[in-house]
Amino acid sequence: MATPQKADIDAARLWDDLIALGTITEPGKPYTRRSFTPLFQEGRDFLRGRLEAAGLAVRIDAAGNLIGRLEGSEPGLPAIAMGSHSDTVPAGGRFDGIAGVIAAIEVARAIRESGTLLRHPVEVIDCLAEEPSAFGLSCIGSRGMVAKLDDAMLAMTDADGRVLADALRAVGGDPERIAEAQRDDLAAFLELHIEQGPVLEAERIPIGVVTAIVGIRRIEIRFEGQAAHAGTAPMHLRRDAAYAGALTLARIRERAEALAAAGEGYFVATVGIMEVWPGGSNVVPGRCRIVVDIRSSDPALTDRFAAGLDADSRAAADMAKVERAEFAILSDGVPAVCDPLLRETIRDAADACGQAAIDIASGAGHDAAFMAAVCPAAMIFIPCLRGMSHTPEEYSTPEELAAGTAVLLETVLRLDERLD
Ligand SMILES: [Zn+2]
Numbered sequence: 001m002a003t004p005q006k007a008d009i010d011a012a013r014l015w016d017d018l019i020a021l022g023t024i025t026e027p028g029k030p031y032t033r034r035s036f037t038p039l040f041q042e043g044r045d046f047l048r049g050r051l052e053a054a055g056l057a058v059r060i061d062a063a064g065n066l067i068g069r070l071e072g073s074e075p076g077l078p079a080i081a082m083g084s085h086s087d088t089v090p091a092g093g094r095f096d097g098i099a100g101v102i103a104a105i106e107v108a109r110a111i112r113e114s115g116t117l118l119r120h121p122v123e124v125i126d127c128l129a130e131e132p133s134a135f136g137l138s139c140i141g142s143r144g145m146v147a148k149l150d151d152a153m154l155a156m157t158d159a160d161g162r163v164l165a166d167a168l169r170a171v172g173g174d175p176e177r178i179a180e181a182q183r184d185d186l187a188a189f190l191e192l193h194i195e196q197g198p199v200l201e202a203e204r205i206p207i208g209v210v211t212a213i214v215g216i217r218r219i220e221i222r223f224e225g226q227a228a229h230a231g232t233a234p235m236h237l238r239r240d241a242a243y244a245g246a247l248t249l250a251r252i253r254e255r256a257e258a259l260a261a262a263g264e265g266y267f268v269a270t271v272g273i274m275e276v277w278p279g280g281s282n283v284v285p286g287r288c289r290i291v292v293d294i295r296s297s298d299p300a301l302t303d304r305f306a307a308g309l310d311a312d313s314r315a316a317a318d319m320a321k322v323e324r325a326e327f328a329i330l331s332d333g334v335p336a337v338c339d340p341l342l343r344e345t346i347r348d349a350a351d352a353c354g355q356a357a358i359d360i361a362s363g364a365g366h367d368a369a370f371m372a373a374v375c376p377a378a379m380i381f382i383p384c385l386r387g388m389s390h391t392p393e394e395y396s397t398p399e400e401l402a403a404g405t406a407v408l409l410e411t412v413l414r415l416d417e418r419l420d
Helices: 011-022 038-053 098-114 140-145 164-170 175-181 199-203 241-262 299-320 340-352 367-371 398-418
Strands: 057-060 066-070 079-084 122-126 186-194 207-213 215-224 267-277 287-296 323-332 357-362 377-382
Touching: 011 038, 011 098, 011 398, 038 057, 038 066, 038 098, 038 122, 066 098, 079 098, 079 367, 079 398, 098 122, 098 186, 098 398, 140 175, 140 367, 164 175, 186 340, 186 367, 186 398, 199 207, 199 357, 207 340, 207 367, 207 398, 215 241, 215 299, 241 267, 241 287, 241 299, 267 299, 287 299, 299 323, 340 357, 340 377, 340 398, 357 377, 367 377, 377 398
Parallel strands: 079 122, 079 186, 186 377, 207 357
Antiparallel strands: 057 066, 066 122, 207 377, 215 287, 215 323, 267 287
16 A cells, blocks of 8 residues: 655646636626526536546535535544635636635645545535525525525525526525535535735735634615705705715714724725615705615624714714614624634644735635534635736736645644544
8 A cells, every 4th residue: 555645736737727617607708607507507517527536426415515525534523624616706706716616626636646544524515606696695505504595595586587496406406405405514614715805915925814704784774855956945954865874974984994993803884885866966865875884803893883873874864954764784694703723723734834824804705604603614815916806807826826725735634633
């Protein structure tokens, strides 16, 4: 029997696979491979081929996740899983999600080729539909693995009236047995991902150890005033709803800057929707609606901010002599904290690979945030060009991808010794 070699990744093969998957795209709209489309299926066929060639046992679970598995030497031990997603947004990039799936395949391949037999099984998971799908739902596969894909979600429809449950069947899932997708047999979930932000590149640090994946709360505020003629309504008699919206927007910015600077945790707030009615250049707006997107690593910060927003928007309404007609929470997700032991292991692995690492919070949502509900989960960020993501210009260098993948491999090898 040949002595096992030290497992090592093949940077050229890793890069070639990533680029090859990127060629499977809508021709006029790179890089588009949306979940549940024929192109998505083509991408999955490519991934399945790579997994099988690497000697992994491949299956699709009830929630439509593509899973490759390498058995370990100690029967009954839970699996160390790695993965991300292979679907893209329309006109997205070649790296978001994809880098994590391809890196996971390379790690499994390197382990197998080296002849190393780990104690734990190793799994590569391509989570189904992480990006918002045509059904309006995101993270479908990872929701399924943590028992958060319910009947109401499975009944959601797309613009053509197609039902999600049927689309799930078409990719090999089984909505009737969705409970079987739930995982209680994982020792860890590791997701490598591009940062989708500018910090690592600016600091010239190759590895980000994710501390937490933010929780997102969305609040809708509506002001009702009185539409009036822009020429004849005197300033002191106006009930301008847009004025209240603008006053609130300014306070949101001030409060968010103060909270972010306080250093108690990651905090950002954005008003990406601001609508005024009726929307004429010669009409004082009678109604204004804003939607606030609040993201933080700590729910207490979000609560504090929301309380301030409540007071500010009331004060703004008074100032503008309008009514604050609505203050509603549209959605509210709690942050997912990355596992301390996994984070420490990633740091040690980065050290061993000669790669500098810093702690960083994730301002974007990820499959790992869901997976954290069923097992210890953690993320490795790699730098990306100017922080760009969800655009064809999305880019990390072959060296950055290889460095992150080497750290992922080293992390798996170390966890195999540390975990039971
Ligand atoms: Zn992603």
